[in-house]
Amino acid sequence: MKVLKVPAGTIAVFVLPCLLLYVCLVFVPILVSFYSGLLKWDGIANAEFIGLANFRDMFANDPVFWPSVRRTLLYALASMLEIPLCLWMAILLHRYLKNGSRLASIYFTPVILSVVIIGQLWKTIYNPTSMGGMLNGVLVSLGLDSWTHNWLTEPSIAMYSIYLVSLWQYFGYHLLIQYTGVTNIPEEIYEAAKIDGAEGFKADRFITMPLIVPIFKISIVLAFIGSLQAFDMVMVMTGGGPAHATDVISTHMYNSSFLSLKYGYGSAIATFLVAVCLLFTVVINFFFNKLENRYS
Amino acid sequence: MLKFKKGVVYLLFAIPVVTQLYPLLWLLFYSLKTNEEILDGRFFSLPNAPQWQNYKEAYEAGNYLKYLSNSVLVTGVTMICVILLSSMVAYAISRFRWKYGTVVMTVFLMGMMIPMQATLLPLMVIFKNVDILNTHLSLILPYIAFSTPIAVFILSGFMKGIPPEIEESAYIDGASIYRIFRSIIVPVSIPPMMTVCILTFITIWNEYILAATFISSERLKTLPFGVYTFVSQYSVNYGNIGAFLVMGALPVILIYFFLSGQITKGMVAGAVKG
Numbered sequence: 001m002k003v004l005k006v007p008a009g010t011i012a013v014f015v016l017p018c019l020l021l022y023v024c025l026v027f028v029p030i031l032v033s034f035y036s037g038l039l040k041w042d043g044i045a046n047a048e049f050i051g052l053a054n055f056r057d058m059f060a061n062d063p064v065f066w067p068s069v070r071r072t073l074l075y076a077l078a079s080m081l082e083i084p085l086c087l088w089m090a091i092l093l094h095r096y097l098k099n100g101s102r103l104a105s106i107y108f109t110p111v112i113l114s115v116v117i118i119g120q121l122w123k124t125i126y127n128p129t130s131m132g133g134m135l136n137g138v139l140v141s142l143g144l145d146s147w148t149h150n151w152l153t154e155p156s157i158a159m160y161s162i163y164l165v166s167l168w169q170y171f172g173y174h175l176l177i178q179y180t181g182v183t184n185i186p187e188e189i190y191e192a193a194k195i196d197g198a199e200g201f202k203a204d205r206f207i208t209m210p211l212i213v214p215i216f217k218i219s220i221v222l223a224f225i226g227s228l229q230a231f232d233m234v235m236v237m238t239g240g241g242p243a244h245a246t247d248v249i250s251t252h253m254y255n256s257s258f259l260s261l262k263y264g265y266g267s268a269i270a271t272f273l274v275a276v277c278l279l280f281t282v283v284i285n286f287f288f289n290k291l292e293n294r295y296s
Numbered sequence: 297m298l299k300f301k302k303g304v305v306y307l308l309f310a311i312p313v314v315t316q317l318y319p320l321l322w323l324l325f326y327s328l329k330t331n332e333e334i335l336d337g338r339f340f341s342l343p344n345a346p347q348w349q350n351y352k353e354a355y356e357a358g359n360y361l362k363y364l365s366n367s368v369l370v371t372g373v374t375m376i377c378v379i380l381l382s383s384m385v386a387y388a389i390s391r392f393r394w395k396y397g398t399v400v401m402t403v404f405l406m407g408m409m410i411p412m413q414a415t416l417l418p419l420m421v422i423f424k425n426v427d428i429l430n431t432h433l434s435l436i437l438p439y440i441a442f443s444t445p446i447a448v449f450i451l452s453g454f455m456k457g458i459p460p461e462i463e464e465s466a467y468i469d470g471a472s473i474y475r476i477f478r479s480i481i482v483p484v485s486i487p488p489m490m491t492v493c494i495l496t497f498i499t500i501w502n503e504y505i506l507a508a509t510f511i512s513s514e515r516l517k518t519l520p521f522g523v524y525t526f527v528s529q530y531s532v533n534y535g536n537i538g539a540f541l542v543m544g545a546l547p548v549i550l551i552y553f554f555l556s557g558q559i560t561k562g563m564v565a566g567a568v569k570g
Contacts, residue, residue, distance in 0.1 A: 004463070005393045006473055014388040014477075018381035018444055019400060025441035026407045029418035036418065043421070089312070096305050105556045107312050109320065112552050112559065114502035116520040117545045120527050121323050124538075130335070132534075134322055137339040172316060173563070180564050218568055229411040232505050236524065250413050257417050258509070270414040281409050 030274065036267035043263040054268035065269075068247040071159055075248060076227040076280075078163045083174050083219045087212065090178035091204060104179050107172035119236030122165045126151035152238055155245035162237055162246060166227070174219045181215030182208065217288040224284060228277050249273050320545075327351070327538030334534045350535035351543070357530060360543055362515060363522030367547075370432055370518055371500045374439040378496050379489055382444045386451035387481055391460070401452070404445040412442055416509055423510065434510040435518070439500050447492040450569050454488040455481065494562030501548060519544055 037054055041047035058065050093100035110118060127133030128150050129140060136148040151161040185208065193203050231250035234240060240247040240255055247255070250273060257266025326334060327350055328343040354360070385404075389397050419438060423429040428437075458481070466476050507521040517525065523544035527537050552559055 004391050004467070004473065008394075010473055011388055011392055011394050014384040014392070015400060018385045018448075019403070021381070021437070022404065022407065022441050022444055025419070025438050026410060026415060027403075029415035029422065030410060032418035032422070033414060089308075092305055092308065096302065097309075101557075101560070103309060103313070105560045107316050108556075108560055109549075109552065110316055111563070112498055112502075112548050113545055114504060114520040114523075114548075116502075116504050116524045117541055120523070120537075120541055121319060124326065124534075125319060125322070132335045134319075134339045141339065168315070168319075171312065173567075175312075176560055177564050177567055180568070215568070222567055225409070229413065231411075231413050235505065250411070254413065254416070263417060263421075266417055270417065273411060274414050277409055277411055 033267045033270045033274075036264055037271045039264040039267075041264040042261045043257075047264065050264070054265050055272075057265065058268055058272065064244045064247055064252055067244070068249050068252040071246070072228055072230065072248045072250075072276075074159075075163060075166070075230050076224045079166055079170065079223040079227045080220055082167050082171060083178070083216065083223060086171065086174040086219070087178045087182075087216060089175055090182045091208060093175075093179055094182045100179060100183075101176075104172065104176045108176050109172065110169045111173045113169075115232045115236050118165065118169055119233055122161075122168075123152065123237060126161055153242055155242055158238060158242065159246045162234055165237070166230070166233055169233075170223065170226075174223065177219050177222075178212070178215060181212050185211050213288070213292055217284075217292075220288075221281070221284055225277060225281060228273075228280060249276070323538060323545075324542060327535060327542045329535055329538075331534055334538075347535055350533070350539040353533070354526075354536040354539040354543065357536065358526040358540055359514065359517075359522065360540070363517055363519045364547065366432070366516060366522075367501060367519040370435050370439070371497060373432075373436050374443065374500050375493055375496050377436070377440045378443045378447050379492060381440070382447035382492065383451050383482065383485060383489065384477070385444075386448050386455055387477055389448070390452045390455040391463070401448070404448050407442075408445045408449075412438075413505060416505070420509060429510060430512050430516065432516060435503075435506055438506060439503065443492075443496045443499065446495060446566060446569075450488050450492055450566065451485060453569060454485055458484055490558065491562040491565045494559050495566040498548075498559070498563065519547070 036047075038049060038051055039047040040050045040053070090100075090104075093103060097103065124132075125134040127136070129136040129148055133151075135151065139145065139147045149157055152158050189207055189211075190203055193199070193207055198206060229250060230248050231254070234246055234248055234251050235254065238246045240251040244252075249269065253266050253269035253273060256262050256269060322339070325341070325343055328346040328348070329350075330343075330347055333341070333343060385400070388394070389401050415438070419434075420429065423434045428434045462480055463476050466480060467473075471479075502520055503518075504520040504524065507518045508524065511517055511521065514525075523540060526540045530536060530540075
C-alpha cells in the first residue's frame, strides 16, 4: 500500500543514512575483498596483481584448504542432524505439557551466552583428568577409564569435540523454533483428524509433518548456513589447531591473513566462503520449495 | 501403561534440563572451589567452603567494570542507531511511492547472506586508513551495518500491516511526513522494535571476533574479549578463571532471568522472519 507521495529529498533523508552506512560497511568491503583475492599482498607493502593465482594455489597446492572445506561441510551436516530430534521433542512437549514453553526456555539458556563463555566453559569440561576435566571425570566414575581423552588436543577427535559444543549450544534454539511452529498449528485440524481416526503417530505423520515444513526449513537453513560460517567457536576453543586439525574455512582464512600475513590469499578464501554461502542458500531454498510444493 | 508412558516422556524432558543447565551450574561450583578441589575432577561435588575470594581476586586482577561499561556503551549506541536508522528505511520501503523501494530491500536482503568474517580483513584495512582502528567507533559502525538487514526486514513487514487511513487523515490535516513518522508510526511499531532490540542486544553483546581484531587497548575491550584476555593470561588459579567466566555470563543471565519470555519470543521471531 504505497500511499505517500513524498519529495525525493525526504526519501533521501529516510533512506540514505542507513543505506550508505550499510553499503560502505558490508558491500564495499566484500568487493574490496574480491579484488584483494587477485593480489599478492602482505597488507602493508605494495600489492602485486597476480590474477587467479591465489585461487589456483588454494584449490591445488594448499594442504590445509580441502580438509578445512570438508570439516566445514561436516559441521553443517552435524548441526542439521539434531533438528529432527528437536522437532520430535517439540511435538512431545506440546502434547504432554500445558506450558511447554517454560521448559523450552530453560533448554534455551546456552543460546544467549557468548561463545567466549561457552568455549571456555567447555574447554574446562574437556580438560584432561589431571586438570579436573568434567567429561573425563564422568567417564572415570563410570569405570570407563579407557574412554578418557584429551578432547581438544588429540587431532583425530578435536573437531568432533567442537561439533558437540555447537550442537549443545543450539539445541534449545532449534527446539524452541520447532515448538513455536508446532503450537501454531490450529487445534481444530487435529480434532477433525481424530474424528477421521487419525491420532498420535498418524496425526504427526499426516498433519504435523507437512504443516511444519516451512519452520523445519528455517531451522535447517539457520543451522546449515550458520555452520558454514562457523568461526568464533573454533577460534575460541582451538584456534584451528592442533596442527590445523580443527581448521574450518573461516579460521583458515583468518590464520592465513592475520598470522601468515598473506592478505591476498586470505581474501581469496573469503571470496570462496561468500560464494559457498550464497550457493547453498540457493540450493536449500530450491530443495525446500520442491518439498513444499509436493506437500501442498 | 499410560502412566508408564507418561513417566518415560517426563524422564525424556528431564534429560536436556540436566545437559543444558548442569554445565553452567558446574561452572558456578568450579568458581567457588580451591585449586585442589578443582583438580580432584569429580563431576559432581559442592565446594567444601565457598571460596568467595576467587571473585574478589578476579575482580581485582581484571578490569571487569571497564569491560562491562564498554559493552554497555557499544551495545547501547548500536541498538539506538539500529532502531532509528532501520525504522526510517523500513517506513520508506513500506509506504513511500518511489521507484527504488524493492531494489533497496533486495540490497538489504542480500547482505543477510554475507558472513561477517568475510569483511574482517577489508574493514581492518579501511579503518586503518581512516584512522579509527582501535576505537569504539570501529566496532559500532560494522555492528550497526550487520544488524540493519534483519531489522529493516522485521520492521517493514510490520509497517506494511498498519492500516494507512490514520496516516492519510493526518496528512490531509497538514502533518508533515516527519511528524507522522514520529507521532503515529513509531509508537505503533514498539512491539517489532522490541524484537529488533532483543536480537541486536544478544548478537552485539556477545560479539567477540570483531572486537578481538579491531581493538587492542585494554581500556577499550568489551566484555567477551575482556573475559577471553583474562582467561588466557591468568592461568594460575583456576577458581579465579571460573569466577571471571561467571561474572562475564552474569549480566546476560540476569536479563534472561527476568525477560526470558520476551527474549525467546524475539529470537524465534527473528529466526522465523529472517
